[in-house]
Amino acid sequence: MAWQYWTTAPGEGTWRETADPSPGADQLLVRTLVTGVSKGTETLVHRGLVPGQVAQLMRSPHQLGEFPFPVSYGYLNVGVVQSGPADWRDRRVFGLFPHHTHYTADPAELHPIPDDVPTERAVLAGPVETAVNILWQVPPAFADRVAVIGGGMIGLSVALLASRMPLQRLQLLEPNPARRELARSLGLDACDPAAARTDNDITIHTSASASGLSRGLEITGDDGCLIEASWYGTDSPQVPLGADFHARRLSIIASQVGQVAAGKRNRRTTGERMATALAALRDSRFDALLTGRSPRQQLPEVMDGLAGNTELAASTVCHVIDFRPQSDEPERTVSPCTH
Incomplete structure (x- = not known):
């Protein structure tokens, strides 16, 4: 039997025991080695806070079930x-599963x-693909002169590629002191948003906050561009388009990974974009973005911790x-049931 979260x-x-997967003709049977938890979206799913009006937009490519519950979600x-097929057997692969x-x-x-x-490190292929698309x-x-606002998984991925x-x-703007220290340990110039340098040619906003967006427009130079890479769900952040926004001829451009950038x-192709992301992960600095690990049996507890006001949530x-x-558990191989 196999298991699904x-x-x-x-x-x-909870983990559900299921029948062994049954691959069709020319399909592959994959045994998972590791997954990554995308904290922002997966904690929304865990708490049942996916708004109905954006439920289709939030679907993961191979999601089972429907929001809010029961649903099997994830994509790293x-x-x-x-x-x-023989040319695929025993190869390590990344998939949005x-x-x-x-x-x-x-x-x-x-x-x-x-x-x-x-x-x-390969679980970061998803956020790094997003970062490639942003750039x-x-x-x-x-x-x-480039500024990146937000030191989460996407912002750090963008900054590491841009470096x-x-x-x-290149400056990374992040209000959390611990995140700034993490960025500095990777050789990045990280600062509090209030201390950011201005007159940037491009500002990349990833913090999904109205304050971050407002600060991004302030530090973008005349005729410059702010790339909005945040997703706000059903929130409607106030965008400060008064004052000198028009006089300075600023541009705001949305970036979304669903399609290759225009x-x-x-x-x-999207496949070539993902191959670019995976090649970029040869950079060992990305290991610092993997801030914790747990055996798969502990995933329910991990999700609770990430979704709450906990030290785990703050540091992840x-x-x-x-x-x-684990060392005392034999590796299990599923025998495929072909059609």
Whole structure:
């Protein structure tokens, strides 16, 4: 039997035993190695706070069930192919799949992980793909001044990628002192938003807060651009378009990972974008974004901690859920039941 994690009521999650996955012709059977918890969206799901009017937008690609409950949700999954076409067997893959011990997939739904990218780091392929798309939205030019607002999983991913570009200046704005210290340990220039430098060519906003958006417009230089990468759900943040917004000819451009950024859409597929993200994860600095790990049996307790006012919630960027057997537990291989 295999296992699937389901959210069944507000603040309640459980593992359900299910029949062994049954791959169809040319499908792959994948055994999960690790998953990552995307704290923002997954805690909303855990608490049952997904608004009905945006439920379809919040669906994960391979979600089971419907919001609010019961639902099996998640989209940062690293596994190993157990059976399928010979050229896929035993390969590590990333897929946008929930917290399941085993699952079946079409080859087009999976992305091979480079041999030199560690298994746990590969769960960050999702946020790094989002970061790649953000930087493709309005690509920074040589010697640009760039600010990134928000030191969460997306903001840090954007800043780490942007730090490899020939910029004149790159600042990460983050009000949390511990997050600023984390960013500085990675070689990033991190500061409190009140201390940020102004006259930026591009400002990238990821904090999903009205205050962050307002500060972003303040520090964007004349004729500059603010890329809005936050998702607000049903909130309607107040956008300060008075004062000198028009006089300074500022632009606000939305970035959303559902499609390849407009400037690249005719020349890059989503598969090529994901391959770019996975290659970028050769950078060992991304390991610092993995701020905790737990065996998969503890996922219900982890979700409680991340959803509450806890030290775990405050310190987490990305929490890894480990599906690999513990030292006293034999590794289990599912025998595929083919059609």
